[in-house]
Amino acid sequence: MGLTLLAAPASEPVTLADLKAHLRIDGDHEDTVLTTLAVVARATVERLSGRALIAQTWRWTFDRLPTGGRVALPIAPVIAVPSVRVAAADGTMVAVPGADMVLDLVGEPARLAFKGVPPHPGVPIAGIEVEILAGYGPDADAVPPQLVHAVRLLTAHWYAMRGDGAASTVPDDVAALIAGHRRPRLVA
Template identity: 30%
Template sequence: MMLIEEVTVPDAALPVAEFKAHLRLGTGFGEDSLQDGVLKGFLRAAIAAIEARTGKILISREFTWSLTGWRDRSGQILPVAPVTAITGVTLIDELEVETEMPADQFRLEQDSQRPRIRPAGSLLPMVRTGGGVRIGLTAGYASEWGRLPADLGQAVLLLAAHYYEYRNETALSDGCMPFGVSSLIQRYRSMRIGIGAGI
């Protein structure tokens, strides 16, 4: 299985002004935008870390998910949430011949934790041995920063500020995340019960 981000978070969606205010950086100087590139980098890193920790996509964008077969032909759990649209499903045979699945043969079952692709009938089509399936999807809470849930937006600013403050620190342990950030994103994390739960 492989999830590919087809479009990165656009610069216009990054809250650079809010981040500057959060850091209490001075304004009104001729070089106000001098650090913008660096600040955008920390914001992107914070967004990526929170998305990885929660399995939730913050800013809406396009993804492609490739897999070798359905885990459950009555409904396949998608790897991220919230999914707002399935843009296409392509079946690939063992000779790499691709066949587009008609849009009326599947539907999106929206869910805040475990969205699924469901068949219009009883089962999703069989994936041939040595072949695979490619699913195009749109996922994300909002297309612009101001429409994100407030706690997720605050978590991004806190984590980006943490990265900014400790940008020269090399002794932090792997996966280090400030407690305040962990608390804010806790309710968005998926519960996984049992072996292989989830996808």
Template identity: 30%
Template sequence: METFTISDPVCEPILLADTKTFLRLDTDDHDSFLKYAIAEHRDALEKHLGIVMGNRHCGVEGYVDGEARLPHWPISQVESVKVDLEPDTAATIDMGARPCTISVKGTGVVTVRYTAGYGTCPSDIPAPLRQAMLLLVARAYERRCSAPAVMPLMVDALTMPYRVVS
């Protein structure tokens, strides 16, 4: 299945002001670095966990024989399911499953458009995920480095309950 993102996240999991407070910064000298680090580490953490933090519109397309799994979690809404470009496709959606599954009758090329994420503002995102983000950005600021290839132990401990294993 080919995955595509239709829109950017509605919000970042942590605000710049909260990040500066966490780092005890009083000036705006490092704002551009911090904004970049927040976006980069959100992306890295989302890929590591298999989740989407702030709501965004996504889609998948590919050949399916009965069942498709959406690569993002949590799913808040499925806008459309089309098999071989037929708009009136009957589909069963299990949004409670991790990962979310869509069952269709028959086989064919399926296109699914959906909204994934915890919400539209940082307070909708679980606190352990926001705390992990603060730790990652603090590490990047301290070391002037990019997202780690292997997540630090404290970040793994905070985020383990949110990891989607497929």
């Protein structure tokens, strides 16, 4: 199983102007560093929380559907599933009609179920591709403020600690902000 980013977020949850105000930086001499750190901080908060912050498109590839034809989607929050494709015996990917699927966005994780007999891929590996649009929305307005602040604080921490070797750590206050939004992971 694998997740591949198809379309990155169109914006970041924390703007450059917000970061500069938070850090009390005037001028544009640190803009590139701050922008890069903010992107990495957002990706880190997403990885630690298991949540996409700003709308982004992912492709989830896996071998086959479990018995019953239901799968829990590996990323949250899910906005939509634009397409599902199943490999034919010759390896070509065939779209599954939307009418043959049901998307459950009520619970978490979001689930995708197939009506009737679930599609069976004609290849043994990576036979199913699910395109997932995930995130709280198209911009930072819908992102929980704790996660936005976690990105802001992590960016500021890494900016202050650059070159000191401590930039690889996540401060406790940032971890605490993320903890309340972390997706539970069930282990069998």
